Amino acid sequence: MSTGRAPEFAYAGGVLATGLADVTTDPAALDSRGWWAVVVTYEGKITCARFEHVRPAPHPDGPWRPPGAWTSSLDEPAYRAGVETIRAAIADGVVYQANLCRVLSAPIAPDADIAGLGARLAAGNPAPHAMTVRLPGLAVACASPELYLAREGAAVTSRPIKGTGRTARDLLPKDRAENVMIVDLVRNDLGRVAGTGTVRVPGLCEIEDHPGLVHLVSTVEARIAPGAGWPELLAATFPPGSVTGAPKASALALLEELEPVPRGPYCGAIGWVDADARRGALAVGIRTFWQEDGLLRFGTGAGITWGSDPRREWHETELKAARLLEVASG
Template sequence: MGGILATGLADVTSDLGALESRGWWAVVVTYEGKVTCARFDRVGPGAHPGGRWVAPGEWDTSLDEAAYVRGVQRIRDAIAEGIVYQANLCRVMSAPMGRGADMAGLGLRLSERHPAPYAMTLRVPGLEVASASPELYLARDGDVVESRPIKGTGRTEDDLLPKDRAENVMIVDLVRNDVGRVAEAGSVTVPELCAVERHPGLVHLVSTVRARTAPGKGWPELLEATFPPGSVTGAPKSSALDLLDELEPVPRGPYCGAIGWVDADSRRGALAVGIRTFWAEEGLLRFGTGAGITWGSEPAREWRETELKAARLLEVAAGDGGAGQDLAERGAARS
């Protein structure tokens, strides 16, 4: 992660309180709340480990285009009824793992061909993840915490619509409220609102929320107050979670959860939102993609946004070197 190589696995726990103890921890929290904290003894600068990577088989998706479009319309109906203002509808794609494939090999390919500010490759017993996340869920430096939610995606800045800015502002309000539950009164600020960030193959609108934690509030309290990340759920969060549980047929797993590191000794850390993320499960390589739905959403356009977000990452995993290839041509739109 970020030029840091951690080896010498010393401990694995599901207790978030361990992040307030000692040592350097890799952290994965699934969208459903399963916690993995892995402490390593040897941590320092290092090159990404190599590994054999074999392209996966053909991709299936938990929601095909017709089902996804119906889901978008259901969310728009819920907005009209006043149940939610916004919800992030996601689908999980799966393909058979290539025989002899090593997740470290995929992580290395991602680091070389799709660099991302919060990229991470993790391999511990029972969990293998390769992420190229561009989105900061929570960073902590002592008592100062920061979140940088992403909402609004296009191939270029000209593709961004008023709907994208409205969506971003709604989620910023949600994140401010979440962080405010564990922050000193009056310390929550928004230093940057709807800034344009460029990433491989697309652009995003990104905002920054910053605060100072109240005394006695650490990682367990921060996650309890803010998880799952607001940018991948919706607003109001509780209503959006209920609606998404109705519409999404499979668990999201590490996708849309939290992926990152914590140095308990220095009270520093950074957890990314688990987007642009692959993980291995039951002989399958899985990958999630989604889009934020508002009243202004056009269902077919939202489906295309999920394809745009996935396309370059699946090309890296396939090893074909293509760019801009429509996912339907790869069979990824089949249920």
Template structure:
């Protein structure tokens, strides 16, 4: 068992719990929360700054991947969301699909190495925890914490180049920023929620994103349990209003998202620091299958085929790396 995140290698597993209050106790914890809310917090006794150990990787062929929603089903889902927007049920919803390929006995340490080389990401992580293996190249910060200061950096708006971004992308980003502000406002010190950066352009391998920053201060007595209860699942991968979007997406998506679109990262309880990424650009091994998720944010102005192509764009480079 090990976890590598934030440039730190953690080994010597000492404790595993689903109790988020542990993150405000002692020790260094690797954290995975699935989109459906299953919590795994793993405390490690040996923690040091170190590179990811090397392992080779041989992935499934590119043709072996199948999708939980094919193009016609995804396009139909986009139209259903647009109809719900017209009715006023939601303003935006993030429709996702899960891809899978057979890979018995997979060891994702090698895939973690391949991702670090072929698709480096600011919140990349590789973890082997009880009952799960994860290799993530997430570019998106769900929550960071430094003492009482918390921050979220939602991503909305994706293209190959800046010229691909549309007014719809900025509008979608602003909508989700408002949702994140409201989520943090449920737990933050009154008047402390701020947006120091709105719709900044950020470049990643093969694509560009619009990224905003929302910052707040936790009041005395509030910790990780209260923070996650107020904000999970992340707004950028659900929709607005969040409760209505979750209900609609549950009807449209045929399989669980699992770690994809959940939270993946680390917490140092003693220093009161931590960083949890949104579990996008993330692979996980389950039932002799390698799985990977991709999705797009849908608004009234969405073109269904363009949204399908956005899910393909987000998946293309990662699947190329995983299928080598």
């Protein structure tokens, strides 16, 4: 298979995968054989790509040009109005928390290569769950700090992030409350597919430093029940709780009303699975760029609770985007 411009590849954790052998939308393939790159859009479209050649290597490079002017799917007044709508829904008991997002878009040069952007992100904004993928009709450069699902055999780990500031002093009681709500949601999601009594929380609201900001991060662990695999894990836990809200079904319905464009790979899942070794890691698709229709897109958002200030939440979305947009602009 060929994009007509450059060979397909996936890069994550110092490993380069080339030689595209298979592409499927069936997550059961992740329990079969081989090394797979995985991209799941927030809307649930799954792409699993098996590669023949997987080896340690530096990140591939390619031509990159700064994108044009950015536009947002929600401007500041619209975003702040959305925050107020969510606060009203919380007052009415519809949701406890919801993650309101917006998608930024900018025109890019025809010869701009996602490999070039991925290499620049790796140098300028290193992230623990970064991944770059180029497939037919799909080009993604992700610098995610957030682990959605890691699997080693039957052992599963999720590390939801809620709470963001420039420094630890910026974190508020609202951030901790938001984190605890999402941890409860993740526990419940994993509980649908976990063995009885195996879900635990070994780390709660720990402060982590990342380029340009800090996050509150918690760790949830479980062991999946016998007979369960990747399809059951995804069905029980997707979309990730940290980018939806609680209760999840109510938050999803509310966000569909408030967000004018699809999120795409942003807030979905991006990562790899080694089916032979029965291990893999999928990131929450935040801090993520993707190419679509001659545009470079990037999503940013914030978790809204009753204690949210609309202006502060808008600025949180700007903070999360700022460093990544600087890197993309060279």
